[in-house]
Amino acid sequence: MSQTTHVGASPRDESLADLAARHGLSVSGARPPLPEYVRQLWGRRHFILAFSQAKLTAQYSRAKLGQLWQVLTPLLNAVVFFLIFGILLGARGGMSKAEYIPFLVTGVFVFAFTQQSAMSGVKSIANNLGLVRALHFPRASLPISFCLQQLQQLLYSMIVLIVIMLSFGQYPDLTWFLVVPALTLQFGFNAGLALIFARMGSRTPDLAQVLPFVMRTWMYASGVMFPIRSMVEERANGPSWVADILSANPAAVYMDLMRFALMDGGYANTVPAETWLYALGWSVLLGLGGFVYFWKAEERYGRD
Incomplete structure (x- = not known):
């Protein structure tokens, strides 16, 4: 009596991975290919904008002055820096008060954009x-989204910055339009920086306690x-x-571009043309590099 030979494995012998593949199932939270990831991110653009606006509104919701603190905080920092560096230490580099105050306020506002993007990231x-x-x-x-929140906050601060420029004799001209490409390049850099720190902070939460000291050192340099x-x-x-x-x-590059765009003569004339190349290089390097660096750990966020 001959035995019957079975061709192929029985359903009981089939592995779970093979069964999932046969029915078109994939691992939940698996990292998609980079082009698909970009497509998914673009599809969530409305969520990114709405989330950033909600966070911006809630940031000072419990303070009596509310959203005014978006402008008051960097302005108060500028006042302190003016008293210490502009008056006590005499570190104006030969600039008059009428030139130094726009120089200082521009630097404080622009650096705060990068600083807060990194801190929130x-x-x-x-x-x-x-x-x-909870959500995919x-x-x-x-x-x-957090970086976009900081950009919106900077745009509110720009209203006060323009008033300060006008108060100290810095009047609008065609170079003011250079604010748009300067902020665009800085946003690309800041987004990449936020993505890098987001991945690092997801694995090492203590980094959030160390980063303020790093940012303060960066500010002084x-x-x-x-x-x-x-x-x-x-x-x-x-x-x-x-x-x-x-x-x-x-940080110095993007501050210099904003000073070049908004200020006349004096310091603005010392900003070299290659500063734009540095700005473009940093934006591309950190923007793309930070995005890829973050994407490579996509499946680990929330699971470590």
């Missing part, structure tokens, strides 16, 4: 784990309160290559 995943674990969406939506070249070469008698390196760092 590092906590964007860790502080929204409930949302990350591209996780990059969160740090980008970027010429927010004083012209870098004057401070390094004239007051500190340092070599010119040190000033070149500090001037090429991204």
Whole structure:
């Protein structure tokens, strides 16, 4: 009596992975290919905008002055820096008060955009784990949304900045239109920076406690309160290559572009044309690099 030979495996022998593949199922939360991820992110653009606006509205909802603190906070910082660096330390680099105050306020507002983008980005995943674990969406939506929130806050602050410019004799001309490409490039850089810190902060929450010290050091090295070249070469008698390196760092680059766009003569005339190339390079490098770096860990957010 011959035995019957069975061709192929029985359904009982089929693995769960093969069964899922045969029915078109995929792993929940798996990282999609990069082009598909970009498409999904674009599809959530309305959520990103609405989420950023909601966070902006709620930021000072419990304060009596409400949204005025969006402008008052950087202005108060500028007043403190003016008293310390502009008057006590005399670090104006030969600028008059009429030129130094627009220089200082522009630096404070523009650097705050980068600083707050990084600070909100590092906590964007860790502080929204409930949302990350409950819903399926591209996780990059969160740090980008927080960065967009900071851009909206800066745009409100620009109203006050323009008033200050006019008060100190800095009147509108065609260079003011350069604010748009300057902020566009800075947003690309800030978004990439927020994405990098978002991934790092999701694995190491303590980074949020260390980052303020890093940002404060970066601020002092970027010429927010004083012209870098004057401070390094004239007051500190340092070599010119040190000033070149500090001037090429991204925070200094984007501040200089905004000062060049909004201010006339004096310091604005010392901003070299290659600053735009630095701005473009930093925006592309951090924007694309940070996006890819964040995407590579997409399936781990909310699971570590």
